[in-house]
Amino acid sequence: MSLTLELMNWVLDMVLQIIRELLGKVTMSSEPVNVNEFKALAERALPKMYFEFYAGGAEDEHTLKANEEAYQRITIRPRVLVDVSRIDMSTRMLGYSISSPIMVAPSGLHKLANPEGELATARAAAASNTIMILSFGSSYSVEEVAASCNAVRFFQLYVYKQRHVAANLVERAERSGYKAIVLTVDCPRMGRREADIKNRFSSYCISSVLSGWGYSILFH
């Protein structure tokens, strides 16, 4: 039983470290202890439009709810009376060693939550000895994130009709030392995200709110 608890605590610590980097200096009345408490803090700290971009899903959010419910169905089988003096969850991903089978999934626009955006996320990934998958919709360019830390980085790509856009990004990622391309194939068009529609959230709106940084991978 203690092995299971040790592992769960270790995983929780890692996830919390990444979220802390993302949220930056949010004033906390008490230290949050789980992901849901970070989410509640984010809701207080962020403009409604930004929070709903991060927390919301498409249409009636059936898939979003199903994702969360899927995690409830996963249990960890305890192995009792085994040696827990050395716990090793490390594994390999495409030949790269990582501390556990947990990586940073691609997600866009981290700078809405914190000025350091993906630079901070990449540093957190490096500190956790895991892989950062930089989103096509990153608020920092592939080069800026590459320069910010030495985490192993993959680059996520949507393949646009204008193939030269994709080709150019792949070349830039390769030049900047990204080790793999993570191809998103389930997004033939953007989801119909009702909260974003109501909030009039769009890249035009975002770049006018945060003028100077741009949706840099797309427009640099």
Ligand SMILES: Cc1cc2nc3c(=O)[nH]c(=O)nc-3n(C[C@H](O)[C@H](O)[C@H](O)COP(=O)(O)O)c2cc1C
């Ligand atoms: C705010 C947000 C932004 C995302 N942006 C991207 C993206 O730019 N590219 C991508 O391939 N997936 C993106 N995703 C999808 C995630 O990588 C992931 O596949 C999805 O959230 C499902 O995993 P989960 O159930 O652990 O959240 C995004 C998800 C969220 C919540």
